[in-house]
Amino acid sequence: MNILLMSCGSLSFILLAAHFLRSGDISIAFAMIGSIFLIFLKRRWSRYISAIILSAGIPVWIMTAAGSIQQRITTDSPWIRLSVIMGLVIAFFILISFLCFKSVKNIKERETDRWAGGAVLLTVVLLIIGRWKAPYQMIIFDRFVPGSGMAEIVLLGIYSGFITELFxxxxxxxxxxxxxxxxxxxxxxxxxxxxxxxxxxxxxxxxxxxxxxxxxxxxxxxxxxxxxxxxxxxxxxxxxxxxxxxxxxxxxxxxxxxxxxxxxxxxxxxxxxxxxxxxxxxxxxxxxxxxxxxxxxxxxxxxxxxxxxxxxxxxxxxxxxxxxxxxxxxxxxxxxxxxxxxxxxxxxxxxxxxxxxxxxxxxxxxxxxxxxxxxxxxxxxxxxxxxxxxxxxxxxxxxxxxxxxxxxxxxxxxxxxxxxxxxxxxxxxxxx
Ligand code: SF4
Ligand code: SF4
Structure with a gap:
């Protein structure tokens, strides 16, 4: 079950990354790449965060499907095969989000879970604000590969969760x-x-x-x-x-x-x-x-x-x-x-x-x-x-x-x- 969840979860993040890369949202694509690590951690907080991100992917795919099908219909192009494929992608995301939420119960509960989760969120939010508002390009990864700072932000969030747990x-x-x-x-x-x-x-x-x-x-x-x-x-x-x-x-x-x-x-x-x-x-x-x-x-x-x-x-x-x-x-x-x-x-x-x-x-x-x-x-x-x-x-x-x-x-x-x-x-x- 765990291996299945981890491989399907990683695939889902890769699909989301590919989708955002295609639509030009490089930063979000990198954030999805960084999030792959979350699914491999046996912690309640990381599983919850993965499940929330993956379920947020469902409306993304619904909107993408609706837009693409609409476009095909307007241009009189074949759309049935596309709707079947997109339907399968949506179903896959519903299933993986459900499994991800469900798997939380199988992970040992720790007293530190909500604090570690809080540290992940606080770190990510602070870094995103810094990246967005500061007068300089603040995140080091961004300076080498534009957009990749978001992957660094997610990784630092995970690091923060672990260190909080240790403390x-x-x-x-x-x-x-x-x-x-x-x-x-x-x-x-x-x-x-x-x-x-x-x-x-x-x-x-x-x-x-x-x-x-x-x-x-x-x-x-x-x-x-x-x-x-x-x-x-x-x-x-x-x-x-x-x-x-x-x-x-x-x-x-x-x-x-x-x-x-x-x-x-x-x-x-x-x-x-x-x-x-x-x-x-x-x-x-x-x-x-x-x-x-x-x-x-x-x-x-x-x-x-x-x-x-x-x-x-x-x-x-x-x-x-x-x-x-x-x-x-x-x-x-x-x-x-x-x-x-x-x-x-x-x-x-x-x-x-x-x-x-x-x-x-x-x-x-x-x-x-x-x-x-x-x-x-x-x-x-x-x-x-x-x-x-x-x-x-x-x-x-x-x-x-x-x-x-x-x-x-x-x-x-x-x-x-x-x-x-x-x-x-x-x-x-x-x-x-
Ligand atoms: S840690 Fe020491 S060196 Fe740094 S600001 Fe405080 S007093 Fe100064
Ligand atoms: S060890 Fe000294 S400096 Fe550190 S918290 Fe205690 S009183 Fe403050």
């Missing part, structure tokens, strides 16, 4: 988060290197953007334009709060890797907030002066590179020794903005009164947000990035994700769907 099933998600985050950073820098080595398709705007987070603020202050990255940053912050600094930032991923090399977690400097405010103020002021005195782009870019290199030295010399992310908690100005602006997101980490002050969570917090004071006051510090590592280790279940009115479990699942979807969207976008 919600694993007991400790720390390693998964780090791998996912570092994986994104590798893809980011690989595209950046390919872009600057001459393959322009890998540069989102076609212009060079120094991959140092401070440039997200410094760039627009210097140029007085180019707010794309800043907008992307604030949209992410509004949706996922300071999780920018524990899931998405291409640079912070390496501070995390450095801090983990030390094994044990240390402490962050006590005056870290003052240091960061000062660094942010110096950057904005310096860049503004660059602009006033018309400093060349090359000189400004060199200053940004020096700032980034100093950050790498801090990672190597301090984070790797202390076991906490000194670069991200005490040096990077964007981290400060993410922490402050992140308050607009309703997601929080909450410490319950049941906390026994065992400090197990404190020992895994690489952001130094769970010192003695924070545990006593039952409130994580400003450097908390909602990474979730502490949630994994509390034996009392006293520390958890919180979102107004939602249960702990739902808050965590919703947060996961959002961060994984944004991660998949970032993976799909070409680099600046």
């Amino acid at each position: 919600l099933t694993l007991k400790n998600t720390s390693k998964l988060r780090v791998r996912m985050w570092a994986g994104f950073s590798v893809v980011f820098f690989l595209q950046f290197i390919l872009g600057i080595s001459g393959i322009d398709q890998f540069l989102m705007t076609g212009n060079l953007h120094i991959p140092v987070p401070a440039v997200i603020v410094g760039g627009p202050v210097f140029r007085g334009s180019g707010f794309f990255m800043m907008t992307l940053f604030f949209v992410t912050i509004a949706a996922a709060g300071p999780a920018w600094c524990s899931y998405f930032c291409y640079f912070g991923a390496w501070d995390n890797v450095a801090a983990r090399r030390a094994g044990k977690c240390g402490f962050i400097p006590t005056k870290n907030i003052l240091i960061r405010v000062l660094i942010l103020a110096i950057i904005v002021f310096t860049v503004y002066m660059f602009r006033i005195f018309s400093v060349s782009e090359i000189a400004a870019a060199s200053a940004a590179i020096c700032f980034g290199l100093t950050g790498l030295i801090i990672m190597r010399m301090m984070s790797a020794k202390r076991g906490v992310m000194i670069h991200c908690t005490s040096y990077c100005p964007i981290g400060l903005i993410a922490a402050l602006a992140g308050k607009i997101s309703p997601f929080r980490i909450r410490i319950e009164k049941t906390c026994s002050s065992c400090m197990a969570c404190s020992k895994v917090c690489r952001y130094g947000a769970l010192g003695n004071n924070e545990i006593i006051s039952h409130k994580p510090g400003l450097t908390c990035t909602l990474c979730g590592d502490c949630v994994n280790v509390c034996h009392n279940n006293s520390i958890h994700y919180n979102f107004y009115g939602l249960s702990q479990k739902t808050a965590r699942a919703l947060f996961t769907v959002i961060v994984v979807s944004i991660h998949a969207v970032f993976l799909g976008f070409a680099r600046i």
Whole structure:
């Protein structure tokens, strides 16, 4: 039954792809090609999505049949054979959609099914909006084969479903988060290197953007334009709060890797907030002066590179020794903005009164947000990035994700769907 369903399902997607290719809808044709993978997955969410797409094919074939038969009749051409063929195609699609829906019951139900399905849909919708509305060709596949971005979107949707499922099933998600985050950073820098080595398709705007987070603020202050990255940053912050600094930032991923090399977690400097405010103020002021005195782009870019290199030295010399992310908690100005602006997101980490002050969570917090004071006051510090590592280790279940009115479990699942979807969207976008 399964093999029959998979082969007939794939054939149906291929038929739809051929139909859309013929009618010139290349993007939808590619989306159908990407959807073939859905039918091979033994998950309820993928089967449901396949069934919905295939049933949406029924009216497509009915309209195609009606149009073609009508045309034959008007031109006095033979139409009976065509109507039989189209009738068979429609019947085939009705049958395969029915079988697909029916097969859902034979697949083991998982608690994570609807969240994984939600992540697939959210990823696909966000990527389609980005592809459609952004001022640049955002999806990397599209830049090489026009239209093929839709196949990439479907594949990233499937990836997002799987990662969400993993996050919600694993007991400790720390390693998964780090791998996912570092994986994104590798893809980011690989595209950046390919872009600057001459393959322009890998540069989102076609212009060079120094991959140092401070440039997200410094760039627009210097140029007085180019707010794309800043907008992307604030949209992410509004949706996922300071999780920018524990899931998405291409640079912070390496501070995390450095801090983990030390094994044990240390402490962050006590005056870290003052240091960061000062660094942010110096950057904005310096860049503004660059602009006033018309400093060349090359000189400004060199200053940004020096700032980034100093950050790498801090990672190597301090984070790797202390076991906490000194670069991200005490040096990077964007981290400060993410922490402050992140308050607009309703997601929080909450410490319950049941906390026994065992400090197990404190020992895994690489952001130094769970010192003695924070545990006593039952409130994580400003450097908390909602990474979730502490949630994994509390034996009392006293520390958890919180979102107004939602249960702990739902808050965590919703947060996961959002961060994984944004991660998949970032993976799909070409680099600046
Ligand atoms: S603090 Fe800066 S480098 Fe670190 S993750 Fe946040 S934005 Fe990235
Ligand atoms: S308090 Fe918890 S969620 Fe916040 S940064 Fe520390 S380990 Fe991550």
